[in-house]
Amino acid sequence: MTRPPILPAAAPAMTRRRFAALGLAGLAGASLVARGSAALAGMAVEEHDAQAAAPRIASLDWALAETLVALGHPPVAVPDKRGYGEWVVEPALPAATADLGSRFTPNIELLAALAPDLVVAIPYQGPLLPVVERVAPVLTLSIYESDGRPFERACAVAQRLAEAAGDPEAAATLVARTEAAFAAGRTRLAGRAPRPVLVASLVDPHHAWVYGANSLFTVAIERLGLANAWHGETNAWGFSAIGIEGLAEADPGARLVLLEPVPADVAARLETNPLWRRLPFVRGGEPVIRLPVVVFGGLPSAIRFSDLLSARLAEAPA
């Protein structure tokens, strides 16, 4: 098999099957590095650099991918890598990470050529698993469910990923970084009037997604000591799809946050939308805050959202 240059030169030539066994061992919570490597060459690998034998993980989802990057174990492949750069932005993927194409049909020949030890996916990708499992064992992890606990689940996901990457301590560090980001943001906003925040992304000139219960953004907003201005019903992914007129039902004292990228034609059309211009949180002439943060993200997105939002709110005149 021709290996792409993504593999470190020192990587031992293992069969795919043995790598698969490795991944499974990691899932079972066993000491993955030691056992896998020992089985390999019979040398004293316990002292070996853990990194060299760290399992190579491919992610079929951006939230899991960004979490892996933040844990210091970037995935060997993600779907739609260019899109990741536009929508997730930070944390950036290394150049070596391969692009698998669509998240609905991740390129299987490419994935097989990369021979990852483990593939991580989210539940709606279930129907793909019989195919992907022929390449490597698949670990399915979920952040967004309808029970309103996205943060707890994002932390658990980070923990499972860190264990799978053979570096269980990394998760605690990431969770601590997230808590620190929340605390720093809260400090930054201390002494300011705690106005509620309304987070929306525009899907076309007339429609928006607004984020409320079940969204990680809501958690971040509350940990910053603020309130989410959207109290409407949301789906398991944490948003309501509404016409822009629906924004008028939000708390009128809110600061509006639009998630980037906003399509150019939509931005232009908004300027001439009389209802938009008369919305309480637009009318005042206060600049709308635009944040490039991906929706349906994991802990790194929560950090990014918290950092960017608190910085922008702190700039504004009290």
Add this chain to the structure above:
Amino acid sequence: MTALRLGATPVRGGLAVVAGLLVLAGLAGLGLASAGLSTHLPAELWLQAALAPDDADVRQLLVHYSLLPRLATALLAGAALGLSGAVLQRVLANPLASPTTLGIEAGARLALAVATLWWPGLLGLGREAVALAGGGAAVAVVLLLSLRAGLKPVAVLLAGLLVALYAGSAAAALTLLNEQWLVSLFIWGGGSLAQQDWSVAGALGPRLALAGAAAALLARPLALLGLGEDTARGLGVPVAAVRLAALALAVALATSVVSLVGVVAFVGLVAPALAGLLGARGVGARLLAAPAVGAVLLAVTDLVVQRLSGAYGELLPTGAVTAVFGAPVLLAFLLRRGLPAEPAGDGRGLAAAAAGRPWWTVAVLAVALAGLAALALLAGPDAHGWRISLGEGLADLLPWRWPRTLAAASAGAMLAAAGVVLQRLTGNPMAGPEMVGVGAGAAGGMIFAFLVLADAGRLATLAAASAGALLALVVVVALAGRGRLPPDRMLLVGVALGALADAVVAVLMAGGDPKAMALFAWSTGSTYRVDAPAALATALVAGLLLAAAPVGGRWLAILPLGGDPARALGVPLVAARLLLLVLSALLTAAATLVVGPLSFVGLMGPHLARGLGLVRPGAELAGAVVIGAAVMVAADWLGRTVVFPFEIPAGLAATLIGGPWLVLLLARRRR
């Protein structure tokens, strides 16, 4: 002239009924509207909100800039579509013509999607111009395709729905390559009526007024046309000019609605039909009543949708909802009344010059298929670019490639065989397995499995798809078996079922749930999930069914002549039709599981085979099977290599390749 005067009396009485019922419906709508209003605003503020809203009062702003313009837009769009449908039905003398069934909306939508993604500069010329071009092109293709059949209603309808399906799947392929913008394309495709100002209503109003004036001018010549082309010409009507003007008017109205609001399906079909049911029979009465019915229909639907929308925290696009209700109305019309009885087809469309040595042609085709299959197995891009893989490299890739290639070939072969059987069964060159309703049934089953079962495994999906296909098959066969439907009417039933499945998907998609997106991607017919056992099973089923096909060879030779000659030649008509229908449905169901509900391969295969001079049933079947397999193998290969590492599902790729080819083929062979 006497005929006209005679026709006038019942119209007047009918108009009173129409007016009465419309007033009733209008009152109901008014009740709903005011109920909606009063949840937002106390009644004493309504007038102020409507005329000069207080900027500080969000409730008044909502009424002024959202609720009222939305109501006005619904009324105007409904009226425009009703008028467009009424004009189309009159000028084509076809009670089932409408912007939806002629592919006008789908054509406009595709043109706008293409412009949005690739040539945003074109939109600077005006979205309406782009939509008009798309809708006009769709109608032109439809008329071109059905010209040979003398623009008979059923032929026009089949061509129209085909063009609609084609444009719809092309738009789908575009969205699959632009996942992040899928949602906006679907909201718009679903025709959401959400408004935040009066601009849309303000644009639609004058257009409707102009169109109304034009329609008033055209009413008399159109009525005279109804007396027959020669009579009309004798009375001094410039027949061609009137027809062209009426068509242009209808297309412009419908495409304006698409560009300003989105696709609001089936209102243009249902409104004139309802107006007719209510008693508006003359041209003038119909042209007046249809817009009124359309306006009330869409406004009431939208008011109900607004109520439901809020309840689920999800977006329900009104246009997709009208399609969910409209498709069954089309079905009901097809089953009960509406179309004049027509001979089942005389088989002239199937005529072609016979080749001297048909089996040599088949052999050459088989060699070409083998070559394509080899290409699909050996060549493809990897992370470093294109390469031909041999030896060890190939050994790594083959386990991924051969099941997909084999499954694609089997599916293509089965679809083409089903196409041969159906075209010969109906004597209609536009018949294809995409239109038996079985594909839609299988897709419906898959949708059900993905949505309802939390973890739809391979087996569960397969079972659900088969169950859906079987259900559709039972329905179609039951209808056919009772002899209620001529074969080509039955094809329309299948297409209507397909439109229904599309509408359900559109409703699901607009909510933005990623699971629905994934479902959409898979339902378009990817061989992605085919593994070795599935591929072998598909090939086995294909082999068994194809072995059964030649048994009906004599029937296939005789049936295209039509029912009476066939009976005279001793064909047990009902049994033969039923058996062939079951065979084609089984072929289609097995193929749909692999390549999705739409591909056009079943339509294309037989045409290409006949074009090569394979006219005897056995040779045509063999040639079409090989061609179908080759086209699908090529589609699967191109689909996974051209946009690498992304993929276009094989079914969609085949549609994209096959659609224009088919149009060219049919247009060129027109006499």
